[in-house]
């Protein structure tokens with residue numbers, strides 16, 4: 001994809017999928033001729049192909065943190081890039097623990113991988129996917145695109161990161177999964193686009209209570225580790241970004257929750273352009 005853009009491939013928060021629902025998180029960043037996938041929740045492979053991006057075109061994959069809704073499909077996606085004719089490496093940048101996932105995935109597929117190399121003459125699998133640690137010291141140059149990271153606040157996960165991309169005269173910040181943090185306003189300063197996770201606190205409280213869990217651990221997790229849509233809007237305003245996209249929506253498909261609810265949460269606090277995330281939404285930069 002040559003146009004400078006961010007495509008929201010999967011926009012719901014959390015790992016569950018049901019008929020008619022949006023898919024978990026994955027985001028495509030296309031800047032200055034580079035094609036970067038951020039997170040690989042279930043649906044990422046289909047999301048990329050529907051967006052018109054060949055898996056073999058990816059220049060890098062970045063995993064923001066190790067909650068399954070952000071990396072459950074990493075192995076299947078890259079294995080499929082390999083069987084789709086990949087010839088050049090796709091580096092994987094991920095937090096501590098990504099290597100355990102990758103080694104486990106590789107081990108689970110060893111029969112297939114070795115058979116295809118011997119029987120079909122496929123290229124070596126392991127050298128195609130070099131692993132690089134991701135932490136707040138990230139300062140990655142991908143051609144003309146610079147990627148930096150901010151450790152966000154997503155308890156109990158400590159290795160969880162926001163990302164900033166600069167390239168082709170544009171800047172984009174992805175919040176990752178995070179509670180409201182002050183540092184996000186500085187990290188996103190003057191960006192063309194801030195993609196921030198968002199929840200509607202009243203609705204999520206109602207929705208989780210209806211699920212009838214034995215205790216309130218899930219609700220407490222959600223409330224302490226994610227950001228209310230109004231707070232995401234306040235951060236966008238303080239950062240002075242041109243546009244805000246709400247992503248990782250919680251709840252995403254609750255009956256009665258509409259785009260108007262998200263707009264109503266944001267509009268009092270942020271006067272820039274607002275995109276309420278939907279799977280497949282392309283935001284031009």
Ligand SMILES: [Zn+2]
Pocket residue numbers: 013014025067069070177248
């Ligand atoms: Zn998540």
Ligand SMILES: [Zn+2]
Pocket residue numbers: 065067154177
């Ligand atoms: Zn998470």
